[in-house]
Amino acid sequence: MVDFIQAISALDEQVLNTYPISDPAEINRQIYAARLSAKTWAGYSVADRVKLLSTLKAIILADIDVITETIMTVTGKVKTEVLLGEIYPVLELLRYYEKNAARILAPCRLSTSPLAFPNASAQFERRPYGVVAIISPWNFPFQLTLSPLLTALFGGNAVIFKTSDLSIPVGELIMQLLGRCDLPAELVQHVIGKAETGEHLIDGRPDLIFFTGGVKAGRAIMARAAQHPVPVILELGGKDAMLVFDDANLRRACNAALYGAFSNSGQVCVAVERLYVQDGCYRQFVQMLQDATAKLTVGHGETGDLGALTSLDQYAIVEAHYRDALAKGAKASGPLQLNGRYLQPVVLWDVTQDMRIMREETFGALLPVMAFSTEEQALQLANDSDYGLNASVWSTDIDKAERVAKQLQVGNWAVNDVIKNIGHAGLPFGGVKNSGFGRYHGAEGLRNFTATVSGLTSRSKLDDEPNWFPYSDLRYLQMRGFIDFIFGNGSLWQRISRNWQALQAFREYGQSNARQHWENFLIFIFRRRDY
Ligand code: NAD
Numbered sequence: 001m002v003d004f005i006q007a008i009s010a011l012d013e014q015v016l017n018t019y020p021i022s023d024p025a026e027i028n029r030q031i032y033a034a035r036l037s038a039k040t041w042a043g044y045s046v047a048d049r050v051k052l053l054s055t056l057k058a059i060i061l062a063d064i065d066v067i068t069e070t071i072m073t074v075t076g077k078v079k080t081e082v083l084l085g086e087i088y089p090v091l092e093l094l095r096y097y098e099k100n101a102a103r104i105l106a107p108c109r110l111s112t113s114p115l116a117f118p119n120a121s122a123q124f125e126r127r128p129y130g131v132v133a134i135i136s137p138w139n140f141p142f143q144l145t146l147s148p149l150l151t152a153l154f155g156g157n158a159v160i161f162k163t164s165d166l167s168i169p170v171g172e173l174i175m176q177l178l179g180r181c182d183l184p185a186e187l188v189q190h191v192i193g194k195a196e197t198g199e200h201l202i203d204g205r206p207d208l209i210f211f212t213g214g215v216k217a218g219r220a221i222m223a224r225a226a227q228h229p230v231p232v233i234l235e236l237g238g239k240d241a242m243l244v245f246d247d248a249n250l251r252r253a254c255n256a257a258l259y260g261a262f263s264n265s266g267q268v269c270v271a272v273e274r275l276y277v278q279d280g281c282y283r284q285f286v287q288m289l290q291d292a293t294a295k296l297t298v299g300h301g302e303t304g305d306l307g308a309l310t311s312l313d314q315y316a317i318v319e320a321h322y323r324d325a326l327a328k329g330a331k332a333s334g335p336l337q338l339n340g341r342y343l344q345p346v347v348l349w350d351v352t353q354d355m356r357i358m359r360e361e362t363f364g365a366l367l368p369v370m371a372f373s374t375e376e377q378a379l380q381l382a383n384d385s386d387y388g389l390n391a392s393v394w395s396t397d398i399d400k401a402e403r404v405a406k407q408l409q410v411g412n413w414a415v416n417d418v419i420k421n422i423g424h425a426g427l428p429f430g431g432v433k434n435s436g437f438g439r440y441h442g443a444e445g446l447r448n449f450t451a452t453v454s455g456l457t458s459r460s461k462l463d464d465e466p467n468w469f470p471y472s473d474l475r476y477l478q479m480r481g482f483i484d485f486i487f488g489n490g491s492l493w494q495r496i497s498r499n500w501q502a503l504q505a506f507r508e509y510g511q512s513n514a515r516q517h518w519e520n521f522l523i524f525i526f527r528r529r530d531y
């Protein structure tokens with residue numbers, strides 16, 4: 001019997017559509033079809049892949065208002081948030097790989113040591129994994145599905161993706177948009193369901209899993225993938241710190257803190273979830289935050305800053321963190337007010353590091369603020385976290401800000417800005433600690449969707465090599481001399497003369513293809529090339 005799942009609008013809780021849940025047999029069929037399609041796609045040159053995928057930019061731009069409307073209806077986001085948080089990063093990623101994918105994925109040739117690898121050449125190339133499974137969350141269902149999905153396609157893979165069960169119409173929208181790109185049939189396929197369906201997808205043994213979501217699910221996915229084993233990239237949650245020094249532009253820092261903590265109602269993996277302010281400006285800054293928060297608007301009217309909550313389940317966590325903070329002595333700019341799905345943002349100050357709001361991911365519109373006195377203390381507080389995704393440092397002294405930023409235990413940082421750094425398509429993005437591992441975006445991010453295959457070609461005409469059998473005490477001494485000649489101390493002549501006897505093991509090299517060999521040998525010795 002087929003089970004069904006309903007898609008509900010976060011705006012008014014109306015049923016948008018009903019979908020059949022993908023069963024394991026269907027998922028296995030999809031993976032089989034994806035494997036066939038992956039073979040065709042891997043045969044396209046990178047330039048041809050880029051040509052086809054680039055058409056998506058014009059397709060998105062032509063329908064930008066319809067796309068915005070759909071994402072808004074499903075997620076409850078305000079429209080500007082959809083444009084900036086969902087659509088813009090995808091266009092930017094497309095533009096970046098359109099320009100750079102061929103260079104990033106180009107095969108590479110390396111020089112070789114003429115004694116270790118005489119008459120040989122070395123090379124490596126990047127091959128697609130095959131079928132990549134992408135499992136994405138509900139908070140940015142368009143961007144956090146399409147960005148890894150497109151990267152996998154640029155890398156030459158087929159993709160099977162599962163959006164959150166709260167975001168299925170966005171998955172459908174992605175299928176419709178890609179359907180207009182003239183890609184091979186079944187190169188991209190959509191799997192529908194909840195966590196259990198994600199488990200079936202993993203058990204179908206894709207060649208790589210790219211997961212974005214919470215730590216709990218990340219652990220379960222990694223454990224399940226280990227049974228096969230399938231490699232995983234995990235983009236998990238965060239508890240991002242913002243450090244504001246006395247000498248910061250306080251007006252800018254205040255506006256950024258509000259945006260960083262409250263955009264998308266705080267349902268952002270790189271939201272500002274801990275704000276540390278230096279004691280010289282702490283009281284003034286808290287007052288500025290309260291005044292500015294009071295001016296924010298909630299709703300989908302002409303001027304709404306914060307939209308509706310995408311997941312009402314998340315509210316229980318927000319409420320628990322709020323209550324815990326107040327019970328332990330924090331002060332709040334107002335009560336926690338949820339009207340329907342619309343939550344008023346709240347600033348909490350005089351919080352302490354032991355409160356739940358400073359330790360666990362809240363994923364809601366609460367901004368906890370705490371004072372620090374010295375640079376060392378700021379670093380100690382910021383690094384005192386199980387998470388390590390993003391962070392920001394605020395000061396007009398850029399040297400100091402960068403010095404502090406570089407000591408933060410995070411995968412990414414920004415100085416005098418928040419959140420936006422994730423939108424730079426050239427910057428590899430990912431976390432440390434409980435925020436996950438692996439990177440996407442940038443050159444490293446694209447290469448992570450490929451397996452590196454290395455090759456070595458010998459053109460030697462010799463029947464034998466000094467490292468082959470038979471072994472003997474003499475061969476041991478010769479190889480010891482060879483190691484001393486290559487890595488030992490002293491000038492070239494000192495190393496040759498003390499190891500002359502040992503180097504006789506290689507005399508055949510000089511006799512076969514002598515000219516080429518000695519040329520390589522001299523280049524190697526004198527330039528000590530990095531090979
Ligand atoms: P989630 O972890 O509950 O679910 C994410 C996806 O994984 C969903 O599609 C879900 O159905 C699937 N899933 C859950 N358990 C699974 C399992 N055992 N096996 C297979 N699939 C499984 O996350 P969510 O609630 O949708 O999203 C919110 C979380 O995502 C937050 O913790 C947030 O910080 C994190 N997040 C991280 C990033 C990042 O880039 N690091 C970005 C956005 C969101």
